[in-house]
Amino acid sequence: MQYALAILAGLIVGVVFSAIKLPLPAPPTLVGVLGIVGIYLGYRLYEAIVGLF
Template identity: 60%
Template sequence: MKELLLALLTGAIVGFLFAWIRLPIPAPPALAGVMGIVGIYLGYKLFGWLFS
């Protein structure tokens, strides 16, 4: 749980800094893009679970 909170905090800080220096966000701007990244992660984990 601590790892998740640190990742969320780090992401929030990076997002804040990108907005502050007026750079485009380093992530997909829509929920569908974020879900695509989650799907890639889950597919990677599923492959490891099935074939390890």
């Protein structure tokens, strides 16, 4: 359910930003999105490593 709400929120923000002619508040390419995913995974990895000690 959280995933669906997140996608819905993203779609709404995308439509609103497009309607008022603002640039997207996110990377416009898949490479940028993958960079954000990498940052998130690195954050989670650090938390997991610290949790072991």
